[in-house]
Amino acid sequence: MPRGRLADSFAGSMKLWSLYFIPTLKESPADAEIASHKLLVRAGLVRKLGGGLYTYLPLGLRVMQKLSQICREELDAAGAIELWMPHLHPAENWQQGPRWPAAREIMFRADHAGDGKRAGREPEFVLGPTHEEVITPLIKAEITSYRDLPKNFYQIATKFRNEIRPRYGLMRAREFVMMDAYSFDVDDAHAIASYQKMKAAYVSFFRRIGAHAIAVEADTGVMGGSFSHEFMVPAEVGDDDVIYCEASGYAANREKATSALVPADLVDAAPEGALEDLATPGVVTIAALEAAPYSVPATAQFKTLVFMGDGKPFLVILRGCDELEEAKLGSLGFTLFRPATPDEIEPVMGAKPGSLGAVRGTIKNPSALAGVFADQAIRLIGNGTTGANRDGVHLRHVNVTRDLAITQFGDFRRVRPGEPCPLSGQPLLVRRGIEVGHIFKLGTKYSERYGAVYTDDQKQSHPMVMGCYGIGIGRTLQAIIEQSHDADGIVWPWAVAPFQLLICVLDPQLPEAMDLAKQLAAAAEGAGADVLIDDRAERPGVKFKDADLIGVPLRVTIGGKGLKEGIIELKRRSAKDVVKVPLAEAGAQLAAAVRAAAGSTQAPA
């Protein structure tokens, strides 16, 4: 005979654990690797539906709602306006946009299933990975005058991206919650002001939620646009390397980071001798040329890479000892680029990879090239060695200015820790970080494409200057756990804790204990806390373990022992000590503790 339980008549915003739903786990799920992912599941915040797809259980949802609410408050304060856009987009919107070729592979197509007649054709609908392609046409239709600018719209909504590899729980999901905002301004100066305002809003958002996120210079990637910052939470499990300097405050994503390796006043070396063949049969790597009998240091070798940019080959020249930072090629203006295949390389260069070079006159078909782009660090090579574009032959005594046909110098190499900071000259450091937010100054890439123009007071028409801004709400939730947990569980910052006070009633069968719990809960709620009462018929050990696991910042214990003594116990999740409070003062002290905690939500420095 199945036995349910009768509904409890207890009402109010405080929750009774026995009536709520917090499925905690003693053991970590087998598919979780990192601490925050394990705790997300163990503390009953989420459950996995499939790869990169998660259900937010009540506790997880509460944190998401708090993050969203604080985000809203900060954006509203910055003058942004909330709206809501569809997640299902006509594919046409994207096909008209500037990044369809690059973005289509991460988008889920959502065709009308029906009769399958559309199989193999272009999709009818796509699930939105972001919303530039939706909001820009909207603004084109609705805003035409400088009088209506600036405007900044945001939403906090679900995004869909067919991530090649979903990972680490909410860290990289296929469906995730993101705040995305889009600013529209009359010109560059105003757009920069909007950008700065958003940057300030981000800083205060991350401070309020207790996350120590730092703003770092970032690459603009497929978004396009002129400059951008990422907000990173330092963590070993992060996907990104942040290059930084403590002396100057310089901080940049590895993709963007640069160093003062090449002095500004560098004088290019004069040639040391005539070009000369060096027979190198079978030598196709930097390392092989570095070894005896050739003994050419990697620092004196030229590395010649061939890429295909929008269908045309181009060359990238680096020092042999340097690595290409592929993202930096984005500045060259190609819509799509990729490494060339050996079959594409030989007809142009005249040799296979391993014997390539950019010395004038040695390239088989130089007119096929879209350009020769050299990393400026090659200027440090006075007298170098490079491939002769004949298999098994290199050239030595190569001089950059005399011998190489360079279209343009640039910064294409990957910075290494220890190189001088571009601002202070001090050695650069590196650490891993989780990207929780990103802001871009977009420029007019989208407004021009979609015709989002306005008329100024001189009756002149101009494209609006845009910015776009994102915060991964779910990823931020997990980043907070990653940086704020201990061996026993999560340690929530006050502002985002699913509940801020947990009242552990060790003897819930005693009416006086439960009465006291509800009385204290009311006092704490009056002071502004969200309260959970653990009224389960569990042993104390179970309750304490669960309390630590779910990480509620403040805990009150009501036990038979204490009641005899006339006290309750007050304990912070982040501290070891337990404070005994006489019953007569319990309500007042609890309220005071709540007010104190709520007032100090700043992230530690």
Place this chain on the structure above:
RNA sequence: CGGGGUGUAGCUUAGCCUGGUAGAGCGCCUGGUUUGGGACCAGGAGGUCGCAGGUUCGAAUCCUGUCGCCCCGACCA
């Protein structure tokens, strides 16, 4: 997509190498004893061993295929 790993009860897993039709811990249910840091005793329910073929008298175990998941790389909030 390339490389590596893995799939056995709600969860964590043993068994697989060396075929003989599945075992434990947690959790759950019943009863009892307990009761301040994941209790104990007794009893019980729960598994098409991811799926599909194949080999074999016989397959969780061997072979082939396939799917899911996890990790490393490219991508991103």
